[in-house]
Amino acid sequence: MRKQASCLSALALMTAFGAQVASADQQMLQDKCGRCHTATGADLSRIEGQRKTPEGWMMTIVRMQHQHGLEVTADERRSLVQFLSDTRGLAPAETLPFRYALEKDPDAQEAPDEPMGSMCARCHTEARAALQRRTAEEWLLHMDFHVGNYPTIEYQALGRDREWYRIAKEEMAPFLAETYPLETREWTDWQNHDKTAVAGDWIVMTELPRAGEAYGRLTVSGEASPYQVSGTMVTAEGASLPVSGHMNLYTGYEWRATLDIGGESYRQVLAVSADGTAIEGRQFLRDTDSLGGRLTGARADTGADSGAVILGTVPSAIPAGAATVQVVGSGLGTLDASAGAATANDYGAAVTLETEGNGIVTFTSGDAQGSIAHYASLDGIAVEPAFTIARVGGGSDISPAAVPARFKAIGLWNGPDGEAGTDDDVRIGRIAAEWSVSNLHEQAERMDDAGHAGQIDQVGIFTPALAGPNPDRPFTTNNAGELKIVANAMGQTSAATLIVTVQRFIDPPIR
Template sequence: MKRLRKGHIAGLAGVLLLMSTPAQAQDGATLLAENCSGCHAADDSGALSRIKHQRKTPEGWLMTIVRMRLFHGMELEPGVQSELVHYLADTQGLAPSEAEDFRYILERRPNVVEAPEAPLAEMCARCHSAARVALQRRTKDEWNMHIDFHVGQWPTLEYQALARDREWLKIAREEVVPLLAEKYPFETDAWTAWEKADKPSATGSWVFTTSLPAKGEAYGALEVSGDTQPYSVSGTLKTASGDELAVSGKLNVYTGYEWRANLTIGDTAYRQVLAISEDGASLSGRQFLHAEDSLGGAFKAVKVGGKPAIAGVVPSTLPAGASGTVQVVGTGLGSVALTGALDASGGTVNAYGAAVDVSPAAGTDGAISVTSSDATADDALAVYSHIDSLKVEPAFAVARVGGGGGSAGKVPARFDAVGYWNGADGQPGTDDDVRIGVVPASWSVAPFNEEAEALKDVEFAGKMDESLGIFMPAVAGPNPKRPFSTNNAGNLKVLAKSGDASGEGQLIVTVQRWNDPPIR
């Protein structure tokens, strides 16, 4: 079969993790033996060396198999690969509690800043995320062999920064391996319990809240059906502004809870990386553009038919003095009570939960809790007549130039303007400030410092959408209009303005990411 090109396999992850299994699929253990035992020796029980002492996420196992194909010439049909990833993730995966703190890397959340402690910061996180390490479980011997793998696969690493000034291999053997074996052991109570637990079902009806990069807050319903994976997904999404879009796609579930879906919403391709709760009642994670994973939003859903529950409220912020309809998204809901800065009750039950018409009086400011049946969402809605201060989120972001005939596309950045009220001290920027939520704003960029001004970064680095807060970087490659024909990198201030309030963030526009695996 055609060999994979080294470098960009992240875009393939959504496809490869959703491949249909072979029509007459063999059991996973047989497939593993047939395709892997040529290099991995079996013990008396039939378990294969190296493989038997590791546990990983579905993306982790996919990366391992793709590496076998890239570097060791393994030939594998896509359907068989999909079956192997399923089998390994189901039998040697991570329990929900083991993956929970590191889901940001699976969900490809942009602009997350890690702070790993020594020695993992210098020894591991200088080349890839610390989360990539934490999303593996190995025996001590296997962690030790993992060091050998790094030396053999990348023999120059001892001459790189943060390695050549210290006894890298000695530190790896004597400090890092024991630490990894203690922090991320192969055998854990969490995994033993999860193996025995009843797994939640993805099929059925779900109602959800999310946000779309160019349309803002949205809600909708999904129906998951099918007897075999990938399951079929269909549904409807509605934006806060009233647009209605059809949803369709395919879904695979790994390890009993890892939800991976490719969807078309309207005419745009999206990918979902979510986790089903252990009780099967809720679903959470991130949904993003399939072509540009930096553009997306949080996704939260509850399963229809369970105990009364609220996934969220759309819109989540309302300007005072304007009438509108608030959609409370949930299941098992009836009459809705709003309490706090705005008191109201009633509403109309619909397919997504219940809708409430509201008319907050001019001058109204404050958070509102929502209650329906036995479900409550505290401070789920905010009404505001004024904003004391405005913050740009994220406060620091990275975008990447791309295109220009190269294989790496542009990586845009998206910002939100978040309004705040001063707290009891009456001062902005202090611990008692009260978050309102995302508010409409006008956007622009400016040079971050004198050097950025001298290099005309605003002119060359890219363009900011004035209403959406989405920055699209410029094309990659040498630019003869810049000093030394350098590329279109830049250091920019991101400026947001809403009414009399303004906020500021920083954006670094840098070069392409050439190696972009499913787990960075």
């Protein structure tokens, strides 16, 4: 039975998106995909029964190229991804629980419930299934697709110990159709939502892998994808890094940018807020996506009527003494600080401080509030992330590059009760630390994992060792290992767990 045109008709969706969806792209879809997919009015078979993220549609088109001989240029593929994402995408509320997969967050951990854990997430993330919507018929066909493309799936671990195909067809397909249906209230509401133009100036705050905490101002220009992006990022030490590149906006909110920042290539995977005033997501090195950080942003002040926004401070914490702190935000022309003097600038306001001992300086501007801690002593530190993985790499022409890991030390106070690990503990912010590596347990000690798996520098970046057999290790095993990453600062010590594992040879946009 045909689904309602409000969800599936490309013509109706083009009307909803106005000028953002060009009829030329609809014609391109017909020309490129209609050779295999049957036309059903304004729609095409199979395509009409699915909705996906930009990355999901890119994966589909690339698979059509590799397996079915689809011929498209890079520009045509980008246009198809744009059109399909705009007309058959996911609403912000639908992607929100699973954005870690789109952002390639290396520290995200899943704990899928059954049956998702054994039936789906044993091969890829739960998010990969959850970041798409299908009709019941399409979910059923998706089970057969898995068997056709991966015929050994029934004989792998967690497949051969059960009636995998029967469970997939009779239990998983109905479960997925109910959990992730094609038609949802969230998608209907988003289609009808007034989209705000993304062009203009944005104030942003993030972390750069080696430079640390940073803030900046990005200018987005253009009327449609690809937009041009220019601007400047400033490090906590005051170094200015020029920014240039381009950005595509999909589905009215999915921000995907490729930028040069100070001579390094970065990727931004962000979401624009429903009211068009904020952006949030992750920015990472294009060739090493494990190295990056969260990015938040707000529209730059557009006049006296604009509300003030405080994103945070750079640095996030300061040793007691003289310091200049950048309060990052928008509309901070009249920033009140509980100490020091504030001066507005292009990134919010700079506050000059002279502090003693341990304490907190607060900032207010209208309804916006923020703070920064100054410290002369610490009660403890925490290493973030507390658990993550790295991957050995290199060593041959076919081995993927090593995947490093990034750590930072966070200062802590015990709070009024004087006890660590309670609700009133105070997170001071990022602090400088000395870094080292040790073995995680006795077996790691016997294998000397710390001596072979890799090294950490004093920025907090762990670089794994080469892949492949190592004749210097017992059993000529590879350089995988289980480690403690240890931070020392101001007499305090803390550690995180790092698993150094083997290469990832297949690395799709959604893992």
